[in-house]
Amino acid sequence: MKVEQISIFIENKSGRLAEITRVLGEAGINIRALSLADTSDFGILRLIVNDGAKAATVLKENGFTVSKTEVVAVEVPDRPGGLSTILQTLDQKAINVEYMYAFAERCGGNAVIIFRFDETDKAITTLKAQNFSILDGSRLYNL
Amino acid sequence: MFFNEEFETLPRPALEALQLKRLQSTLERVYANVPFYKASFDAAGVKPSVVTRLEDLQKIPFTTKQDMRDSYPYGLFAAPMDEIVRIHASSGTTGKPTVVGYTQKDISTWSELMARSFVAAGAHKGDIIHNAYGYGLFTGGLGAHYGAERLGASVIPISGGNTKRQIMIMQDFGSTVLTCTPSYSLFMAEEAGAEGIDFKKLKLRVGIFGAEPWSEEMRNEIEKKLNITAIDIYGLSEIMGPGVAIECIEAKRGLHIWEDHFIPEIINPETGERLPEGESGELVITTITKQGIPLIRYRTRDITSLTYEPCVCGRTHARISRMSGRSDDMLIIRGVNVFPSQIEAILVGIEGIEPHYMLIVDRVGTLDTLTVQVEVSEQLFSDEIKVLQVLSRRVEKEIKDMLGVTCTAKLVEPKTIQRSEGKARRVIDNRKL
Incomplete structure (x- = not known):
């Protein structure tokens, strides 16, 4: 039920993002979703790719600091308030969202949001109990 | 007189x-x-x-x-x-x-x-x-x-x-x-x-x-x-x-x-x-x-x-x-004596910090500034911004507590700080004195 995300530390200097995408492109890795969090000094690039293990390996070989994190991909009903109902469900169980970002592709007309929770397993159980659709890796990487 | x-x-x-x-x-x-x-x-x-x-x-x-x-x-x-x-x-x-x-x-x-x-x-x-x-x-x-x-x-x-x-x-x-x-x-x-x-x-x-x-x-x-x-x-x-x-x-x-x-x-x-x-x-x-x-x-x-x-x-x-x-190699920063070895000792004591660092001293306007560059190692890297920020605040606080000098900790990518070949260069002093 969980999806593997790779995170890369980026120092705030020119050309680093270009370097990462070049390394991934040359290794034939397809980026499916991304989010960039930044401060004045550094940034963290978070990626969902079609081959996380290979992406992590080639990036490390090129001197980047990489970590893998388990995140959850949730289908969001395509209607006003669709995201709100998910967040309310989580809030009632006191589950915190560390960060979230949208997936590039839609799934059967619905949007897909990637969530990083403080309690991943509890979040999955909670969402499934409310009949929200959670995508697993094999489906997501091939959307 | x-x-x-x-x-x-x-x-x-x-x-x-x-x-x-x-x-x-x-x-x-x-x-x-x-x-x-x-x-x-x-x-x-x-x-x-x-x-x-x-x-x-x-x-x-x-x-x-x-x-x-x-x-x-x-x-x-x-x-x-x-x-x-x-x-x-x-x-x-x-x-x-x-x-x-x-x-x-x-x-x-x-x-x-x-x-x-x-x-x-x-x-x-x-x-x-x-x-x-x-x-x-x-x-x-x-x-x-x-x-x-x-x-x-x-x-x-x-x-x-x-x-x-x-x-x-x-x-x-x-x-x-x-x-x-x-x-x-x-x-x-x-x-x-x-x-x-x-x-x-x-x-x-x-x-x-x-x-x-x-x-x-x-x-x-x-x-x-x-x-x-x-x-x-x-x-x-x-x-x-x-x-x-x-x-x-x-x-x-x-x-x-x-x-x-x-x-x-x-x-x-x-x-x-x-x-x-x-x-x-x-x-x-x-x-x-x-x-x-x-x-x-x-x-x-x-x-x-x-x-x-x-x-x-x-x-x-x-x-x-x-x-x-x-x-x-003593530095004098805003009147405070600082030896790179003191900063090294502090960094080594912080879990997850690599022993590679660089001190950059500058004078902004009329006051000296100290930037401590620290490499982010794999074990301390997190996908969450706040974890990394807590780490740099901790480096700044420990240096302030031990040495009495205010600094800015800057996390940099691994292997970007010069490695020791004999005597490593740990200080870049950009002050024009």
């Missing part, structure tokens, strides 16, 4: 005779009372009695900051603790400070030498001395304070920080003499300007600046912006504190070192050999009147030169030139 005309203008033969007598008695005393010196002299195969002329001082071994650290805290004290009335400390090279103790007579000597220094700088009884050196373990604040009182001037013990209040007090109290680091004086002038206060209209006449390296260009800038005479003062807590040497206002060319209390030498820092007059090398000082912690041939690590040429002011005491650098 002199504070103690007899001693400040003592003819050289009389001064040197006095030095020899005081040196011999100091050597006898430390050999008898301080186990470190007995061991050090014995290891070199010398007894205090080998010194029959001043030149013989070269036969005696050096004392280093490392020796002070090994004797932490009181091992080098030559007087019993019930005679020590004051303890100061400066930062050591790995966290433990260097400790010094003063007897009542030491405090009295220090006060007199600082009073002499005030007079040499053009201050006098009736002056209002705004003492913005830090009060505390650091010798600057209390050293200048006691000297000002000995002189009979009015001293404002304002200490450092709170610049707006400093400026208000300087304006309202009519301060005529300012004591602080040279960079802080420029910072105050800037802040005053921002408040609409023209420093040139204050009653300030003289500034006595020390505790950090500065240049003739900076002196010109201070004199122009503050409309004062800027005087260079030298001191170090191991030897005494501020007032070991000072420029005279008459010449402003070299700092008179009070030779009736200290014997200066210049050595080649590599070989330890004494260098002739005028040549640049490491300053070595022997204290010849101190009781609490006399230091024999103490290696200051400050690079300067020495001249015995007569000075227009009439003082017969030798002059050292403006400090041009250090023979070790």
Whole structure:
């Protein structure tokens, strides 16, 4: 039920993002979703790719600091308030969202949001109990 | 003008005779009372009695900051603790400070030498001395304070920080003499300007600046912006504190070192050999009147030169030139002594931090800044921004707590900091001094 995300530390200097995408492109890795969090000094690039293990390996070989994190991909009903109902469900169980970002592709007309929770397993159980659709890796990487 | 005309203008033969007598008695005393010196002299195969002329001082071994650290805290004290009335400390090279103790007579000597220094700088009884050196373990604040009182001037013990209040007090109290680091004086002038206060209209006449390296260009800038005479003062807590040497206002060319209390030498820092007059090398000082912690041939690590040429002011005491650098890697940041090894020790103690780091020192406007670059290792890297921010705040806080210097920690990508090939370069100093 969980999806593997790779995170890369980026120092705030020119050309680093270009370097990462070049390394991934040359290794034939397809980026499916991304989010960039930044401060004045550094940034963290978070990626969902079609081959996380290979992406992590080639990036490390090129001197980047990489970590893998388990995140959850949730289908969001395509209607006003669709995201709100998910967040309310989580809030009632006191589950915190560390960060979230949208997936590039839609799934059967619905949007897909990637969530990083403080309690991943509890979040999955909670969402499934409310009949929200959670995508697993094999489906997501091939959307 | 002199504070103690007899001693400040003592003819050289009389001064040197006095030095020899005081040196011999100091050597006898430390050999008898301080186990470190007995061991050090014995290891070199010398007894205090080998010194029959001043030149013989070269036969005696050096004392280093490392020796002070090994004797932490009181091992080098030559007087019993019930005679020590004051303890100061400066930062050591790995966290433990260097400790010094003063007897009542030491405090009295220090006060007199600082009073002499005030007079040499053009201050006098009736002056209002705004003492913005830090009060505390650091010798600057209390050293200048006691000297000002000995002189009979009015001293404002304002200490450092709170610049707006400093400026208000300087304006309202009519301060005529300012004591602080040279960079802080420029910072105050800037802040005053921002408040609409023209420093040139204050009653300030003289500034006595020390505790950090500065240049003739900076002196010109201070004199122009503050409309004062800027005087260079030298001191170090191991030897005494501020007032070991000072420029005279008459010449402003070299700092008179009070030779009736200290014997200066210049050595080649590599070989330890004494260098002739005028040549640049490491300053070595022997204290010849101190009781609490006399230091024999103490290696200051400050690079300067020495001249015995007569000075227009009439003082017969030798002059050292403006400090041009250090023979070790000590940095002086906003008046605080910082050794890269201290920062390394702090970083090594923080879990997940790689031992690779780079210190970048700069001067932004008039104040020094320290940036500590630390590599992000795989085990400490997180996908969450806040985890990394907590880490850099922790580095900043531990350095502030241990060393008293504010820095900015900057996380950088791994393997981007130069690796050690022999001696790693750990410091980039961009200050134009």
